[in-house]
Amino acid sequence: MRLFSIFGDPISHSRSPLMHNSVFKTLNVCACYSRTHLSDGAKLREVFYAKGLSGANVTVPHKEAAYEQCDEVRGIAHTIKAVNTLVLEEGKLIGYNTDAxxxxxxxxxxxxxxxxxxxxxxxxxxxxxxxxxxxxxxxxxxxxxxxxxxxxxxxxxxxxxxxxxxxxxxxxxxxxxxxxxxxxxxxxxxxxxxxxxxxxxxxxxxxxxxxxxxxxxxxxxxxxxxDGSDMLLAQGVLASYLFLEGKFDKDAIEIPMKQSFSL
Missing domain, CATH: 3.40.50.720 (NAD(P)-binding Rossmann-like Domain)
Structure with missing residues (x-):
C-alpha cells in the first residue's frame, strides 16, 4: 500500500485525507492518506522518509521549508520558492506547487x-x-x-x-x-x-x-x-494527479474528490 499525508501546524481541520482517500477508493488505488502534525518545518524531510511516504501535501506554515528540503523543484514552484506538494521519485523528493x-x-x-x-x-x-x-x-x-x-x-x-x-x-x-x-x-x-x-x-x-x-x-x-473550498478542490485534483503519476484523467479524479465535500 502506498502512503500519503499532509503536513502542517495546525492540521486537525484538514479535509485533504477525506478528499484523497475518496479518490483512491473510487479509482481502486491501493493507497491511504493521513494527517501529520509537524511543529518544526525543518524536520519535514526526515519525517517524510521515516513514515515511508510516496507523496505529501504541505500546508501552513511549512511551504517555504518544504521548498528548501526538496532534491528537485518543478514548475511554478521555482519562482514561488514555496512547495505544497511532494512526490517521491526514484528515492528523491520532488516539489511542486498546485496552489497557484x-x-x-x-x-x-x-x-x-x-x-x-x-x-x-x-x-x-x-x-x-x-x-x-x-x-x-x-x-x-x-x-x-x-x-x-x-x-x-x-x-x-x-x-x-x-x-x-x-x-x-x-x-x-x-x-x-x-x-x-x-x-x-x-x-x-x-x-x-x-x-x-x-x-x-x-x-x-x-x-x-x-x-x-x-x-x-x-x-x-x-x-x-x-471561502477557500474551490481553491482546495482545484489544487487537490492537481496534487492527486501528481501522486498517481498521471495515470488517471483529472476529470476522473475531480468527480470523487468533489463528492467528498458533501461527506
Whole structure:
C-alpha cells in the first residue's frame, strides 16, 4: 500500500485525507492518506522518509521549508520558492506547487480582475502573487511586518506593512493568513479592513470550512465573497494527479474528490 499525508501546524481541520482517500477508493488505488502534525518545518524531510511516504501535501506554515528540503523543484514552484506538494521519485523528493493554478480556477467566478490585495506574506501569498501576475492581474501585498516582504520586493511587487499602507480600491482582497483558523482574529486591523471593504469589489479567504472573522466582515459589507473550498478542490485534483503519476484523467479524479465535500 502506498502512503500519503499532509503536513502542517495546525492540521486537525484538514479535509485533504477525506478528499484523497475518496479518490483512491473510487479509482481502486491501493493507497491511504493521513494527517501529520509537524511543529518544526525543518524536520519535514526526515519525517517524510521515516513514515515511508510516496507523496505529501504541505500546508501552513511549512511551504517555504518544504521548498528548501526538496532534491528537485518543478514548475511554478521555482519562482514561488514555496512547495505544497511532494512526490517521491526514484528515492528523491520532488516539489511542486498546485496552489497557484488552483487559486486561479477558484477566482474565475469573480469575473475580469485588474488588481488584488493579498493579506499575508507566507508561502500561499507567494504562490498567489505569481499566479495573479502571470494571469495579467496586478497584486499588492500587505503584511504585519517587514520580515517576510523581502521576497516580494525582490520580485518587483508592491509590498507594504500596516504602518506604511494607504487604503485604495481593489477588485479582490485575498486573506492568505491563518487568522481565524483557530482563533477569532482578523488578518489586519478592523478599521483598515472596513476602509478597504468600502473601496473594493470582492473578497476571498483561503481558509475553508468555517466562517472566519474575515468572512463575517465581508458578509456585513455586502461584497461578493467565497471561502477557500474551490481553491482546495482545484489544487487537490492537481496534487492527486501528481501522486498517481498521471495515470488517471483529472476529470476522473475531480468527480470523487468533489463528492467528498458533501461527506
Amino acid at each position: 493554478d488552483g487559486f486561479m480556477r477558484a477566482i474565475e467566478s469573480f469575473g475580469p480582475l485588474q488588481n488584488a490585495l493579498i493579506l499575508g506574506a507566507g508561502g500561499t501569498a507567494r504562490a498567489l502573487s505569481i499566479a495573479l501576475r502571470q494571469g495579467g492581474i496586478t497584486p499588492s501585498i500587505l503584511n504585519r511586518s517587514h520580515k517576510r516582504l523581502e521576497y516580494f520586493l525582490t520580485e518587483g511587487f508592491d509590498a507594504c506593512t500596516w504602518d506604511d499602507f494607504t487604503a485604495a480600491p481593489y477588485d479582490l482582497i485575498i486573506n492568505t493568513t491563518s487568522a481565524g483558523l483557530n482563533d477569532n482574529e482578523l488578518p489586519i486591523p478592523r478599521l483598515l479592513l472596513t476602509e478597504l471593504l468600502s473601496l473594493s469589489k470582492g473578497a476571498i479567504d483561503v481558509i475553508y470550512g468555517k466562517e472566519t472573522p474575515f468572512l463575517r466582515e465581508i458578509k456585513i459589507s455586502g461584497l461578493p465573497y467565497k
